[in-house]
Ligand SMILES: CC(C)(COP(=O)(O)OP(=O)(O)OC[C@H]1O[C@@H](n2cnc3c(N)ncnc32)[C@H](O)[C@@H]1O)[C@@H](O)C(=O)NCCC(=O)NCCS
């Protein structure tokens with residue numbers, strides 16, 4: 001028997017859900033990530049983690065800008081696909097974020113969520129669409145001087161580009177199945193969200209971690225991800241330990257923005273799967 005991938009029901013989501021519900025799912029995914037607390041090194045309800053330029057308010061303001069971006073993406077003609085048109089819409093969203101928030105609050109999530117929304121619009125095989133779209137979008141090369149390019153040269157970490165070219169394995173082979181499995185086992189949203197964070201800390205090749213604290217930083221996050229997920233799966237308490245790890249990450253100036261972006265994406269697709277299930 002051929003087992004359909006968990007995300008298979010999403011192939012028709014763009015035919016069953018109105019645009020504003022799609023947009024709301026991606027915004028809500030980012031909001032759920034932001035509010036999940038405590039998150040070592042990241043902005044949450046308790047503090048700004050290792051980010052002097054970010055805080056809860058500015059991250060929320062950034063999320064409030066996203067519907068404009070998704071509206072523009074949903075208006076793009078899909079055939080023939082023109083990567084320059086998509087790139088222009090994406091760059092406009094990044095510029096809007098910089099103008100209104102003064103810093104790159106959700107740079108990674110803007111790219112990732114836009115890519116997934118486009119892939120959903122094409123329907124059929126979501127991961128095939130993601131690989132195809134990524135190949136076309138990255139064919140023109142990347143913004144020079146970025147931290148991601150530097151990390152690829154220094155550490156061989158392919159970051160967001162490798163993740164997208166491979167069809168988002170951290171999302172479809174880890175994040176989504178892991179989160180939905182913990183929820184189906186009866187874990188509440190917060191604990192399942194923290195377990196999701198633990199799993200993504202183990203599998204995401206996050207350039208923000210390498211950029212901030214090199215190979216040591218990336219190793220710390222991978223190790224902590226194992227501890228976090230194991231403790232939660234065993235029914236243990238983790239909040240005090242996470243608060244202590246946040247203090248340690250701040251001392252190292254360590255963060256994990258890519259993990260945060262992939263968490264937000266997982267929450268967004270989790271909501272779309274629930275809505276698809278409700279609609280069918
Ligand atoms: C690819 C992007 C991120 C630019 O690459 P760049 O090298 O500048 O980014 P960099 O590698 O520094 O990472 C940016 C962000 O990605 C996130 N990230 C890092 N590692 C990972 C990872 N493994 N997985 C997911 N996200 C990650 C982090 O939050 C980081 O802040 C993107 O901004 C871009 O190309 N924009 C141009 C407009 C465009 O094409 N948009 C498409 C809309 S569909």
Ligand SMILES: Nc1ncnc2c1ncn2[C@@H]1O[C@H](COP(=O)(O)OP(=O)(O)OP(=O)(O)O)[C@@H](O)[C@H]1O
Pocket residue numbers: 033034041042043044049051054059104105106107108109147208211255256257258260261
């Ligand atoms: N809750 C969050 N806290 C911090 N970063 C987050 C959060 N959610 C998502 N991110 C992602 O992490 C990125 C910020 O990470 P970081 O500040 O390390 O990137 P950078 O700007 O490339 O590096 P630097 O700030 O050192 O110049 C955001 O652009 C966003 O994509």
